[in-house]
Amino acid sequence: MSARRKPAFGAVIYTGITLSLSAYFIFAAVQGDFGLFRRAEIESEAAQLSAQLKAIEAEVARMENLTTRLSDDYLDIDLLDQQARDVLGMMRSDEIVVR
Template identity: 60%
Template sequence: MTRRSRPQLGSVLYFLGMIMLGLYFTFAAVQGDYGLFKRIEVNAEGDALRTELAALQAEVARMENLTTRLSDNFLDLDLLDQQARDVLGMIRADEIVIR
């Protein structure tokens, strides 16, 4: 009479618990607040913000250039003429306005 022994219930529960714990930590590593998907999302947001920063820095540089060109130390007559026309709405006698 050979008797087949089945695994004890304690060892089955132990391994089942370890598998569940491993699955939980795997899920947390991928989907959690500090997981892989969150990291990818933060990196993408960082790239978008760096692109926006570069655009804003270019706009600031353009505005600084215009400000310098209208300063007392450096006067760009073409830019001054353009600004005066925009603000005052005036034209020269030899120009034609098309609306």
């Protein structure tokens, strides 16, 4: 007669713990706060913010140009005339208003 050996529960427990920890760390590497999906979201958000920054910088440059053109050192008469018309709502006597 051959004697049957009982399975080693220590090896089964060790394998189970190892597989559980491996699954946890793989899940954390993909889904966690510092995982691959979060990194892709951060890179996408960084690209959007970079585009928004460029648009704001262009707007600031435009406003600086207008401010310089209306300064005491350099006065653009045409721009001053346009701003006065926009703010005061006035027009010249030789102009025709189309509504």
